[in-house]
Amino acid sequence: MSDRTAPQKLLLKALAGEKTASIPIWLMRQAGRYLPEYRKVRADAGSFLDLCYNPRLAEEVTLQPIRRYGFDAAILFSDILVVPDALGQKVAFKEGEGPVLEPITDAAGLAALGPVSGVTKALAPVYETVSRLKASLPSDVTLIGFAGAPWTVATYMAGGRGSPDQAAAKLWAFRDPMGFKDLIDILVEATIEHLSAQVDAGAEVVQIFDTWAGSLPELSFERFALKPVQQICDALHERYPGLPVIAFPRGAGGMAERYFKVTGANGLGLDTGVSPAWAKQHLQPQGCVQGNLDPLLLVAGGHEMRGQASYILSVLGEGPFIFNLGHGIVPQTPPEHVAELVKHVKGWRS
Ligand code: CP3
Numbered sequence: 058m059s060d061r062t063a064p065q066k067l068l069l070k071a072l073a074g075e076k077t078a079s080i081p082i083w084l085m086r087q088a089g090r091y092l093p094e095y096r097k098v099r100a101d102a103g104s105f106l107d108l109c110y111n112p113r114l115a116e117e118v119t120l121q122p123i124r125r126y127g128f129d130a131a132i133l134f135s136d137i138l139v140v141p142d143a144l145g146q147k148v149a150f151k152e153g154e155g156p157v158l159e160p161i162t163d164a165a166g167l168a169a170l171g172p173v174s175g176v177t178k179a180l181a182p183v184y185e186t187v188s189r190l191k192a193s194l195p196s197d198v199t200l201i202g203f204a205g206a207p208w209t210v211a212t213y214m215a216g217g218r219g220s221p222d223q224a225a226a227k228l229w230a231f232r233d234p235m236g237f238k239d240l241i242d243i244l245v246e247a248t249i250e251h252l253s254a255q256v257d258a259g260a261e262v263v264q265i266f267d268t269w270a271g272s273l274p275e276l277s278f279e280r281f282a283l284k285p286v287q288q289i290c291d292a293l294h295e296r297y298p299g300l301p302v303i304a305f306p307r308g309a310g311g312m313a314e315r316y317f318k319v320t321g322a323n324g325l326g327l328d329t330g331v332s333p334a335w336a337k338q339h340l341q342p343q344g345c346v347q348g349n350l351d352p353l354l355l356v357a358g359g360h361e362m363r364g365q366a367s368y369i370l371s372v373l374g375e376g377p378f379i380f381n382l383g384h385g386i387v388p389q390t391p392p393e394h395v396a397e398l399v400k401h402v403k404g405w406r407s
Contacts, residue, residue, distance in 0.1 A: 068129045068199040071377045072262065072301035072324050072345050080374055082402045083130035083201070084355075084395070085305075085326075086385030087122040092392060094121050105150035106142065109135050112185040119190055123198055125392070126399045129379075130199040130262070131190060133255065135183050137205025137266055140247050141214050143179035145171035160217035162229055164236055173246045177254045184258040191259030202260030204251050206267035206304075207244035207285040214240065223272045230277055237281070245285045249292045256297055264303040264326070265289065268384075271308015271328075282306060283316050290321040303347060307384065314339045329383025333372035345377035350398075352382045358394035363401050370405045 064070050067081040089095055095118050102108035109115060119134040138156050142148040149157045161167060177184070190200055204210075208226075213219065215226040230237040252263045270282045283306075290302050305326030306316050317325045317340055325340055327333075327348030340346050350369060354362045370380065380402045386395070 066129070066197055066199045066261075068379060069261065069301065071379050072303070074344060074377045076374075076376055076378075080370060080378060080380050080402055080405060081129035082380040082399060083128040083132065084122075084382050084386055085132075087126075087128060087132065087395075088118045088134050089386060090388040091386055091390040091395075092121055092125070105136070106139075106148065109139060110182045112182050112189055115183075115186040116189040116193065119186070120193065122395075123194070126395055128198070128399070130201050131194055132201040132203060132264070133183070133187055133190065133260065135186070135203070137203070137210055138213060139180055139183060140176065140204065140210055140244065140251055143171075143176040143251075144173070144243070144247060145169070145175075146214060155219050156213060158213060158217045160225060161214050161240070162225060163233075164239070167239055167243065170243065173243060173250060176247045177250050180251060180254070184254050187255050187258035187260055199261050200259060201262045201264055201303075202252060202255030203264045203266060204248045206265050206270070206282065206306075207241045207248060207289075208270060208273065208282045209266060209268045210244055210248075211237075211240055211281075212269050212272075223269050227272065227277075230273075230281055234280070241281055241285050245288050248289055252289070252293060253296055256293070256300060262301045262303060263293070264305060265322075267304065267306045267309075269308070270306035271310065275312060278309070278312055282309075283312075283319060286316075286322070287320045294321060303345075305347075314343075317343050324379065326381065327383065331383075333369050337372050337376065341373065341376040341378070345379060346373060347379040347381045348373075349381065349383040352384050352387050352390070355382065355394050355398060356387060356390050358391060358397060362394065362398065366398060366401055367405065370402065374405065 064073050067077050070077050071081050098118050102114050115134045119131050123131050138148045151157050212223040212226040301323040303324035304322035307328045324345040329351045336346050354365055
C-alpha cells in the first residue's frame with residue numbers, strides 16, 4: 058500500500074478530514090443499467106453474477122462511468138450478495154425480480170454454510186478485478202472497494218429476496234437473538250476477510266453498505282447494525298492503519314451520530330432523509346460526510362436538481378465532504394443529467 062500520511066487525491070483528502078478546494082464526487086451505482094454501454098456488456102456477459110465474476114468485463118463496466126464523467130472515484134463492480142454466494146448459499150439474480158436465495162432462518166441453515174475461510178478463495182475473480190483496476194485507473198481517481206454490512210446481507214439471506222419490511226430477518230433477530238447473532242458473527246468475519254482481500258489487491262477506500270439499517274429499533278440497531286460495523290472497522294484499522302472506511306447506515310436517522318462516533322468509520326454516507334444542516338452540526342465535526350441528493354432529482358434534472366445540489370453544497374461544502382446521492386442511481390436516469398450534475402458540482406465554489 059502507498060504512503061497514507063499525505064493524500065494527494067481529492068477523495069482521500071476529504072476522508073482525511075480536509076476541506077478540499079473543489080468537491081469530490083462519485084455516485085452510488087454509477088455503473089449500471091442507465092448506461093447504454095453497460096447494457097451492452099451485460100447482455101453479452103450471461104447472468105449478472107457471471108458479469109461480477111468476469112474480471113475483464115467487471116473492470117470494463119467499472120471504468121465506463123469514469124470515462125464518461127471523470128468521477129473522482131471508481132467503485133469496484135460487484136455486489137453485496139457475492140458473500141452469501143461464496144459461503145455456499147447460492148444466489149441467482151432473476152430478470153425483473155432481483156436477487157433470489159434459498160432462505161436461511163435457523164441454526165440448521167447456518168450449519169449447512171461453508172467455512173468463512175473459503176470466501177476469499179471463491180471470490181478470487183473479484184480481487185483480480187480490483188488489481189486490474191488499480192493498474193488501469195487514471196492516477197487521480199480513487200478506487201473504492203465495498204461490502205454489504207452484516208445486517209443488510211442477513212436480510213437477504215433470511216428473506217431469500219428483497220422485501221419492503223425485512224420481516225424474516227427481524228423476526229429471527231427478535232425471537233432468537235442469540236441464534237441470529239451467530240449469522241451476524243459469520244458475516245462479520247467473512248466481511249473482514251473480503252474487504253481485506255480487496256485492500257490487498259489495491260482498493261484505497263472501502264464502503265460498507267447498510268441499506269436496511271433504518272428498519273431496526275434502537276436496541277437491535279445497536280446490536281446488529283452498529284456493533285458489527287464497529288468490529289469490521291476496528292479489524293480493518295488494525296490491519297491497515299489509516300485505511301479510510303465509509304459507512305452508509307441508510308435510514309439510521311438520529312442514531313447516525315452515535316453510529317459515526319462509535320464505529321470509528323472515517324466517512325459517513327447520508328441518505329436523502331438526513332438534513333444537511335443537522336449533519337453539518339452533528340456529523341461533520343466527527344469527520345467527512347458523503348451524500349445526499351435524492352436519486353429522483355437526478356432523473357428530473359434541470360433547475361430543481363441544480364438548486365437542491367447547490368443547497369447541499371452550500372451547507373456541507375465548508376467542511377470535509379464528498380458529493381453523492383442519498384441512494385443509488387435508478388435505471389431510468391438520463392445519462393446527460395449525470396454529466397450536468399458533475400459539471401455543476403465541479404464548478405461550485407463556496
Ligand atoms: O455502485 C456501483 O456502481 C457498484 C456496483 C454495485 C452493485 N450493487 C451492482 C448491481 C454495488 C455497490 C451494489 C450494492 C448493493 N447490492 C446493495 C447496497 C446498495 C443499495 O443499492 O442499497 C444492495 C442492497 C445490493 C443487492 C442487489 N443487487 C439488489 C437488491 C439488486 C436488484 C435490484 C436492482 O437494482 O436490480 C441487485 C442487482 C444489481 N447490483 C445491479 C447492479 C448494476 C442490477 C442488475 C443487472 O444489471 O441486471
